[in-house]
Amino acid sequence: MKKAIKKYLLGLLAKNRKAQGFTLIEMVVVVAIIVMLLLIIAPNLTKQKQSANDKANDAFKTTLQTQADLYQEDKERDGKEISFKNMFDDGYLTKKQFDKTQDYTVTNGVVQKNAN
Secondary structure (H helix, E strand, O other), X not given: OHXXXXXXXXXXXXXXXXXXXXXXXXXXXXXXHHHHHHHHHHHHHHHHXXXXXXXXXXXXXXXXXXXXXXXXXXXXXXXXXXXXXXXXXXXXXXXXXXXXXXXXXXXXXXXXXXXX
């Protein structure tokens, strides 16, 4: 009876030792899968961020153009007399918008993004 209990307990201990953790190969496979997923996902995230920035810049340029058109109409000026400073002083641009205008120019009433 003692031998049977001893054998049973040793069998349980041996079973527990085998099920305690992952093998090195299993861990390497999991890490490799995670790395592959990151290599696939990371470039897509940067492309999406760049796309969002481009759309935001286009929207801001459209806003500036709309405000320049309104300023030109309201002040009855030709496009040569328009500047972002004048538009800001007359309330057509907010301070936040005016601070972002350094990347843009207005020439003959047309807003363009400066070449970087």
